């Protein structure tokens with residue numbers, strides 16, 4: 001049962017929403033920032049006894065002009081405790097980056113556009129299929145450590161593909177890290193089967209092969225798994241270690257393994273520790289090192305690369321490589337209620353924004 005109560009404090013331009021979704025409770029304060037035209041929302045924890053039961057609504061004169069600007073929320077209580085989130089609604093103009101940067105501040109907009117594109121890259125060809133007129137509705141959060149951003153909810157309406165994507169971030173107590181699920185509770189981003197996965201405990205994939213970086217013409221060759229320093233790294237397949245720790249200035253501590261029966265070599269870069277040596281045979285799933293942040297790396301992650309043995313410039317996306325089995329998860333009945341509440345909370349935030 002959802003309860004919305006709106007209050008507008010005339011002088012402060014303050015609107016408070018009280019969202020009650022079973023155990024998820026958050027009070028949203030709304031402050032119109034006259035100078036920038038940005039809307040700032042403040043979430044404050046509320047006890048059920050303090051539920052606001054009155055509603056006094058009046059409209060500020062500049063509300064009209066605020067309609068197309070981003071909203072800033074501050075949340076506490078429920079799943080988003082103490083974390084500031086923003087909502088964003090936009091229609092794609094000449095490009096996704098251009099459209100995001102028209103609305104979001106310069107220091108964040110490129111990073112945010114990259115993140116939106118990365119999420120979409122699981123479902124569409126971002127270079128060709130993002131089109132003018134597509135619609136984006138987004139809830140995201142700036143993380144305390146620097147310019148990091150996290151997408152909590154992404155709705156995307158693709159005119160070209162005639163489809164709508166809805167991705168919802170959700171985490172149960174059993175998961176080390178959350179993931180993205182559709183509205184029915186099916187995980188939308190695949191995972192590599194643990195027998196062949198180079199890493200099992202990672203928070204997210206932060207780059208896929210082919211993703212372009214500024215100043216690099218060829219695009220990223222590997223898949224980046226964001227993971228804490230010291231996370232075990234495994235050999236994806238059986239093979240022989242051909243190299244370790246070459247070009248440490250760029251790759252950091254690193255390993256290359258040859259898999260003649262698969263026609264590929266696999267590379268594991270930016271490690272904290274290497275536990276194998278060149279010439280050594282390793283079995284599939286054998287631990288070969290610990291992930292790290294060495295070499296040219298800006299945040300702890302594992303760079304995993306699958307290279308063709310014959311065609312030097314060919315690299316494979318592990319999620320499309322035939323020897324990597326994949327799976328995805330489904331929200332179990334046990335977590336269904338909790339999941340549905342989060343979906344409703346996201347929807348209410350987007351509606352409020």
Ligand SMILES: [Zn+2]
Nearest residue numbers: 222223224303
């Ligand atoms: Zn990488």
